[in-house]
Amino acid sequence: MLAAAGIGSRRRGEELIAEGRVSVDGFVVREQGRRVNPETAVIEVDGDRIVTRTGLVHLALNKPRGVLSAMSDDRGRPTIADLLTEFGGGGGLFHVGRLDGDSEGLLLVTNNGELAHRLTHPSYEVPKSYLVEVSGPLRREVPRTLRAGVELEDGLARADSVQIVDQANGRVMLEIVVHEGRNRIVRRMMESIGYPVHRLVRTRHGAVYLGTLRSGRARHLTRGEVGALYRNVGL
Numbered sequence: 001m002l003a004a005a006g007i008g009s010r011r012r013g014e015e016l017i018a019e020g021r022v023s024v025d026g027f028v029v030r031e032q033g034r035r036v037n038p039e040t041a042v043i044e045v046d047g048d049r050i051v052t053r054t055g056l057v058h059l060a061l062n063k064p065r066g067v068l069s070a071m072s073d074d075r076g077r078p079t080i081a082d083l084l085t086e087f088g089g090g091g092g093l094f095h096v097g098r099l100d101g102d103s104e105g106l107l108l109v110t111n112n113g114e115l116a117h118r119l120t121h122p123s124y125e126v127p128k129s130y131l132v133e134v135s136g137p138l139r140r141e142v143p144r145t146l147r148a149g150v151e152l153e154d155g156l157a158r159a160d161s162v163q164i165v166d167q168a169n170g171r172v173m174l175e176i177v178v179h180e181g182r183n184r185i186v187r188r189m190m191e192s193i194g195y196p197v198h199r200l201v202r203t204r205h206g207a208v209y210l211g212t213l214r215s216g217r218a219r220h221l222t223r224g225e226v227g228a229l230y231r232n233v234g235l
Contacts, residue, residue, distance in 0.1 A: 069098030
């Protein structure tokens with residue numbers, strides 16, 4: 001099972017077990033050839049969760065501007081399913097939260113509905129990072145105001161952190177981190193303090209970063225990324 005999960009060869013799995021680096025359901029295992037249920041067992045190597053349930057898919061997608069965060073659209077508009085043809089065209093997949101049509105960047109996609117639900121639920125406080133471009137100059141109190149919270153029509157919204165990344169040619173680039181998933185929350189926060197967003201790119205969701213993934217392309221998450229996401233939400 002360790003070999004099938006990408007840890008290495010069967011021999012390498014045996015070595016890890018002998019070294020006491022493998023645990024099952026919270027207990028270190030040194031017994032070779034122990035049988036476990038891949039659908040229910042919680043297996044960790046060096047403290048990192050190894051997902052062994054069969055048939056699970058975990059993807060990172062760089063959603064372009066103008067594409068809907070949906071698997072289908074009655075009006076024929078482009079959706080993320082159009083970008084996932086090499087992964088089965090989105091059949092049985094869930095997008096984790098959404099990015100509005102004018103926004104772009106990292107969107108997680110999986111066929112594990114419980115994982116998708118937990119990653120978007122505010123109680124698990126999974127952080128998401130955004131690069132946000134607005135017109136300058138930026139008032140000095142803006143980062144402090146966003147961290148303290150601004151009142152929106154559906155309640156108070158706070159940024160976990162705010163950093164000024166760049167200022168040039170009358171534009172300001174901010175990095176804003178939030179852990180909520182309310183609709184268009186970052187755009188609405190900026191609009192509420194007088195800074196409509198010109199461009200918004202999600203660059204991180206939990207342990208997964210957009211990195212150099214090209215616009216419109218998707219990739220499988222690494223074993224470490226998957227394990228970190230499951231650990232973040234208690235799965």
